[in-house]
Amino acid sequence: MRCVIARYPFDLSKGEVEMSMEKVEPEAATGACVVIGGKTYPVKQVGIVITRLDPRDFTAAEMVRALVRLGFTCRTAPTPPAQVSDLSYGTVDRSIG
Numbered sequence: 001m002r003c004v005i006a007r008y009p010f011d012l013s014k015g016e017v018e019m020s021m022e023k024v025e026p027e028a029a030t031g032a033c034v035v036i037g038g039k040t041y042p043v044k045q046v047g048i049v050i051t052r053l054d055p056r057d058f059t060a061a062e063m064v065r066a067l068v069r070l071g072f073t074c075r076t077a078p079t080p081p082a083q084v085s086d087l088s089y090g091t092v093d094r095s096i097g
Helices: 014-021 043-051 060-070
Strands: 002-005 008-011 032-036 039-042 073-076
Touching: 002 060, 008 043, 014 032, 014 043, 014 060, 032 043, 032 060, 039 043, 043 060, 060 073
Parallel strands: none
Antiparallel strands: 002 008, 032 039, 032 073
8 A cells, every 4th residue: 555654655565564563672652552463562663664764754643644544553552650659768766755
C-alpha cells in the first residue's frame, strides 16, 4: 500500500512492517503506540525503522494514519503510575524521657 510519510511516498505492506520490527526491541511506550507481533512499540520508533528517516522529519500522526491503513492497532500508551516517594525519616528514639 502506498503511504506518504514526511512528503515521501512509501510502498509498505503489513508483512514487511512485521518482518522489519521482528528483531527490534521496543522502547518505552509513550504517546502513540502500535501493537506489532504482540509487542507495543512507539509509532515514532516504527517510523524510524521502516522509513529510515530522522524522527524529526515525520509526525506520530502520520505514522498512526499509515499503520492503521495497513491494518495495525494503534493506541495511546497508558500513563505510568506515580511512584510513591520514601516518606520514612528514620527511626524514632523512644529511650529519651
